[in-house]
Amino acid sequence: xxxxxxxxxxxxxxxxxxxxxxxxxxxxxxxxxxxxxxxxxxxxxxxxxxxxxxxxxxxxxxxxxxxxxxxxxxxxxxxxxxxxxxxxxxxxxxxxxxxxxxxxxxxxxxxxxxxxxxxxxxxxxxxxxxxxxxxxxxxxxxxxxxxxxxxxx
Numbered sequence: 481x482x483x484x485x486x487x488x489x490x491x492x493x494x495x496x497x498x499x500x501x502x503x504x505x506x507x508x509x510x511x512x513x514x515x516x517x518x519x520x521x522x523x524x525x526x527x528x529x530x531x532x533x534x535x536x537x538x539x540x541x542x543x544x545x546x547x548x549x550x551x552x553x554x555x556x557x558x559x560x561x562x563x564x565x566x567x568x569x570x571x572x573x574x575x576x577x578x579x580x581x582x583x584x585x586x587x588x589x590x591x592x593x594x595x596x597x598x599x600x601x602x603x604x605x606x607x608x609x610x611x612x613x614x615x616x617x618x619x620x621x622x623x624x625x626x627x628x629x630x631x632x633x
Contacts, residue, residue, distance in 0.1 A: 566588055
């Protein structure tokens, strides 16, 4: 291999490494906190949202809501810290035993940890969808999931 070709190869490798380091640095320092900061497209109560989800097919419901920012108001059913992920899952009362509404907060804060069952709350989240059991499923719960949540004050 000629000396000129080696220099081109070495400089190409150096350039690729520098670009890779720059991309990793940018991704690591990006100010995305994993929390929804946009205005909600839909504002609903838990009971209205669940009713709509149960009355329509999961594909229609998901097509409308998945990836959308929603503001959901209701009562806290339970709060559970997820230690390894430093996140918190807040279940909201759905009014139906076989329906679970889970709101995932990417960070654990004292304010979220102090939420109590029965407490009124409004969350702003990205909808992750509804999952309904198939007829032959052993699990009968309908799961409504929200992610990147924040409390609305």
